[in-house]
Every structure is written in C-alpha cells, then in structure tokens.
Amino acid sequence: MQSGRRCGNPAVLECALPRHAAGAIDAPADTADAPRHCPPAASSGEWPMTGTAGPNTVIPVLDLGPVFAGEPGALEATAAELRRVCETVGFLYIRNHGVPQALIDATFDAAARFHAQPLEAKMALKLDDAMQGYLPYRSSTTRANGLVAVRKPNENEAFFVNPERDPAKPANRWPDSVPGFRETTLRYYAEMEALARRMLPLYARALDLPADFFDARCDAPLASLRLTHYPPVEYGADEYGIAPHTDSSFITLLAQNPVPGLQIRTQAGEWIDAPVIPGTYVVNTGDVLNRWSNGRFLSTPHRAVNMQPRARYAIPFFYHPNPETSLECLPTCTDAANPPRFPAQTVGEYMAWFRNSNYDHFRAKPAATAAV
Numbered sequence: 001m002q003s004g005r006r007c008g009n010p011a012v013l014e015c016a017l018p019r020h021a022a023g024a025i026d027a028p029a030d031t032a033d034a035p036r037h038c039p040p041a042a043s044s045g046e047w048p049m050t051g052t053a054g055p056n057t058v059i060p061v062l063d064l065g066p067v068f069a070g071e072p073g074a075l076e077a078t079a080a081e082l083r084r085v086c087e088t089v090g091f092l093y094i095r096n097h098g099v100p101q102a103l104i105d106a107t108f109d110a111a112a113r114f115h116a117q118p119l120e121a122k123m124a125l126k127l128d129d130a131m132q133g134y135l136p137y138r139s140s141t142t143r144a145n146g147l148v149a150v151r152k153p154n155e156n157e158a159f160f161v162n163p164e165r166d167p168a169k170p171a172n173r174w175p176d177s178v179p180g181f182r183e184t185t186l187r188y189y190a191e192m193e194a195l196a197r198r199m200l201p202l203y204a205r206a207l208d209l210p211a212d213f214f215d216a217r218c219d220a221p222l223a224s225l226r227l228t229h230y231p232p233v234e235y236g237a238d239e240y241g242i243a244p245h246t247d248s249s250f251i252t253l254l255a256q257n258p259v260p261g262l263q264i265r266t267q268a269g270e271w272i273d274a275p276v277i278p279g280t281y282v283v284n285t286g287d288v289l290n291r292w293s294n295g296r297f298l299s300t301p302h303r304a305v306n307m308q309p310r311a312r313y314a315i316p317f318f319y320h321p322n323p324e325t326s327l328e329c330l331p332t333c334t335d336a337a338n339p340p341r342f343p344a345q346t347v348g349e350y351m352a353w354f355r356n357s358n359y360d361h362f363r364a365k366p367a368a369t370a371a372v
C-alpha cells in the first residue's frame, strides 16, 4: 500500500497545490472519467460568501474568543453567525477555541506512533463491537450516503478511542508499546468533549432554542475520537483516503492538520479544498444535527485525499448527544408548512444503522447492537 506518489504525473502535485491552498474548485467526485486531483481551477460564482471568510477560503472563520470570555452580546452575535454558516455552508473554522496546541501536537504524534507499529500489534486491538480499537487498512467503505455510485474501500487505517465513563461498556484497549498513548489520547478526548460542550449554547441559540437546550441531552455524549492514517498511496479510479460522505455526528471537531487533504462539496455541487489555517479547528454539522433540525442545518459532504509524498494523519472528534436522546424534530424547525422529514429515532438507533452500513466489521455481523 505504500507505493509512493499518487498522481503518476509529477506536474499534478505542482499544479494542484497552489489551487488547493487557495480553497479553489475541484472536479465532481461522482464523474467517473473526470481527471482527479488536478482539475481546472474555476469558480462557479454560486458559492455563498460570508463576511467572515478568511482571505483565501470560502469557508467562514468564527472567532469563539468573545463568547468564551463571556463578553456581553457575544453569545447572540456569534450564534447568529453560526446559524448563517450552518444553513448555507455546513463547515466553518473556529479560532480562539482554547485547546492547547501542545496537546494537539502530542495527539498527532500519538497517532503517528500508533500506526508505525507492526501490523500484528495493531491487529491485536482490532475493532470490537463497541466500535473501539483498530480499523485495518481498506476495511471501511462509505456506503451510507448515496453520494458515489462506485464504492471502494477507503485508503486509510484508524484507531478509535471511546468514552471511558460507562463501566457497562467494554473499556478501550490500549497498545502495549506506544508510551503515553493512553494518557495523551484520553486527555485530548476530554479536551474535545469540553470544547463541544462549551459550544452547545451557540448551537442552541443558533436554532432559536433556550441556551441550555442541549446540555442535559448531551451530558453523557456518545463521542468518539478517531486517529486516522492516510499513507501516501497511488489512488486508482474512485479511490479516496476517505470517500465522499457526511458525518453521522451532531458536530465534528477536526484539528488543523499540517498536511492538507480535506475537501468539501458546496451546495452548488463542486468540490473545494479546506485550506490549512494554523491554530484553528474545522467544525462541521453532521447527520444527527441535520435530522434533528429537519434539514435546516446542513450536513455537508466531504472527502479526504493525501496528495503529499508523506503520511497524513487526522484526529477528528465526532460528538453525539446521549444515546437515548430522541431526535424528534426540534420545535423551532417545523411548522404546518414544514412537517418533520425524519423518523424520531434515538441517537443510539441512528448510530447503529450508520455503523452497520459503513464498517465491514459490523456488516459481517448484522446483529451487532453496540451504540457507538
């Protein structure tokens, strides 16, 4: 799998990089014969621009500093901006999030050291029914979204860290010979959970709900930290580091990665790069919030490819409400002319469906019922 550069033409990397760094338009993934990873640079002009967009990107940047400092009026002002972004883009960057950069760096380092182990050591921790452990290379296929017709396994391997608060659930299993791995990843997990919780009032106000609406519904959240490794491989047709998909989450928090590769699909159906903006997080709305809000907050398709001649790691944190929380349509997102569009499932039920659809491990065992 480690077969060197992926676009056989060395010019591809050179022509792709400047555009990718500028968040420009990519070719549709679904077009089987489209040139991949080096499309013509062209803007549709239809992409919604917002006043807070960074200099080189159409994905807005939201400053959380004022609201986290408790500045008067900041919650309402930031929530109004968040509402606009979630209704039109579904992806944003946040700055002044409060997560120490040293912890982010240490977590990337832990991910790299985990994946550098011999395959045998990783396979000893193979994914279990609680969706915890090691997901081997090319053993997940993005099926649950209807976004691409040809579905090949994703060109990545991953390790999942689950919450440790519930003694009834199997505990995380840890590698024996990756020093500090457990401590670092659990510390990062706790930091991510705290950040997501601090953001809940923003999402509540953005949806015209009382500021504490989500608090009790997310006090034992069904979150998961994923440590993904995208090796530098030669992609074939319809192959991706991770194929076009939407996240199942309420929100996903993705630490900035020194190696770019994330791309999002605009409402106009074009793929754009999410450029690296140091010190920020990428945050996106997932399917849970999309369903809960009756489609009002977008769950935007995205994908990742590793165009670099070196390994790429990603450490997304998928945040969900409590498993028993009902996703019955939020009261501010429906009226007589806009009836609920999605079943009032619980988060756990929705997650079980999503997981069974996407992970070969669970497809082989349709009776699996773990809720992560």
Ligand SMILES: O=C(O)CCC(=O)C(=O)O
Pocket: 226, 228, 242, 247, 254, 261, 262, 302, 303, 304, 314, 316
């Ligand atoms: O690798 C990335 O940048 C994004 C990964 C992603 O979308 C996911 O794991 O759901």
Ligand SMILES: [Fe+2]
Pocket: 245, 246, 247, 302
């Ligand atoms: Fe994702």
